[in-house]
Amino acid sequence: MTQALTSCNPDPEFRDSLAPEFGISAENFPVARVGDTVYALLPGRGDTYFLATAWRNDRPLGELRREDFYGHGGTLPDEAAFRAKVLEQAENARELRAFDRREFHSRETTPWGVSQGATHYAEGVVFHSTASHGGFHLSDKRNVDVDHRLRRHNGWYEEDAEWAIVAMTFPNLFTSLERRSADQTVKDSWPDAWEAITGTSLEPGQSLEKDRRAFHQRHAEDWIVISAIRSDHHPEFVEAIATRGGVRGPSVEERRFLVPTADYDPGRFGFVIDPARHSAYDGPSRFIGWGC
Numbered sequence: 001m002t003q004a005l006t007s008c009n010p011d012p013e014f015r016d017s018l019a020p021e022f023g024i025s026a027e028n029f030p031v032a033r034v035g036d037t038v039y040a041l042l043p044g045r046g047d048t049y050f051l052a053t054a055w056r057n058d059r060p061l062g063e064l065r066r067e068d069f070y071g072h073g074g075t076l077p078d079e080a081a082f083r084a085k086v087l088e089q090a091e092n093a094r095e096l097r098a099f100d101r102r103e104f105h106s107r108e109t110t111p112w113g114v115s116q117g118a119t120h121y122a123e124g125v126v127f128h129s130t131a132s133h134g135g136f137h138l139s140d141k142r143n144v145d146v147d148h149r150l151r152r153h154n155g156w157y158e159e160d161a162e163w164a165i166v167a168m169t170f171p172n173l174f175t176s177l178e179r180r181s182a183d184q185t186v187k188d189s190w191p192d193a194w195e196a197i198t199g200t201s202l203e204p205g206q207s208l209e210k211d212r213r214a215f216h217q218r219h220a221e222d223w224i225v226i227s228a229i230r231s232d233h234h235p236e237f238v239e240a241i242a243t244r245g246g247v248r249g250p251s252v253e254e255r256r257f258l259v260p261t262a263d264y265d266p267g268r269f270g271f272v273i274d275p276a277r278h279s280a281y282d283g284p285s286r287f288i289g290w291g292c
Contacts, residue, residue: 052069
């Protein structure tokens with residue numbers, strides 16, 4: 001469920017103050033605390049960083065080490081973005097305190113197995129967790145409020161993306177941060193429905209799904225990589241299998257290419273072969289079915 005990083009239902013021991021506290025760790029990286037959650041800005045790949053989290057570590061910020069953090073909250077470009085993210089989480093935690101979300105024991109059968117616990121958001125709006133997955137269940141009365149273009153007729157909305165449909169339908173049950181995340185999730189996953197509901201057209205860069213469609217439309221006749229491995233036979237090259245438009249299937253023509261490792265970046269939608277730079281290849285391969 002793509003929501004906030006802080007606990008959604010603080011218990012009586014939750015810190016009285018939700019004002020963010022910033023500091024520097026024992027290993028000289030930025031850290032912060034909001035309520036019972038601590039955050040760190042840790043080095044990631046290249047010049048990027050990532051947001052690390054931990055819960056209920058009461059040691060002073062200056063004593064914290066990398067090993068104290070186990071959660072991953074996504075990539076960040078710099079310390080300024082880290083501070084902005086922490087402030088956002090502080091505001092979210094303050095808003096959460098105003099909600100009456102109650103956790104309770106449940107053994108209800110869900111599409112993902114038996115519920116191991118549930119959170120009551122409002123009458124007819126309940127979030128269930130299972131051993132493998134989770135999601136919202138809406139009562140029949142609540143489910144009719146969901147726009148027909150997004151409605152799941154069984155009333156179940158899984159936690160990865162469909163939770164956003166619930167948040168979009170009942171915004172008063174969610175924080176500002178959760179509502180922003182839900183809005184973007186619906187744009188990314190169901191852009192046609194979002195445009196129809198809001199009467200607004202999404203521009204390039206505003207919807208992952210619309211951008212994916214545009215990418216494949218532009219490259220329908222190009223060779224797009226569908227599988228790649230580092231070449232054992234040609235150091236500094238990636239051996240790639242590509243098809244026209246990235247189409248997959250048993251009867252689809254596949255070709256192999258050698259791509260310099262420094263060039264190869266699949267991006268969000270796939271790597272497009274440039275025939276002027278990337279040579280066709282029919283030599284030895286580790287790909288199953290393509291020879292030794």
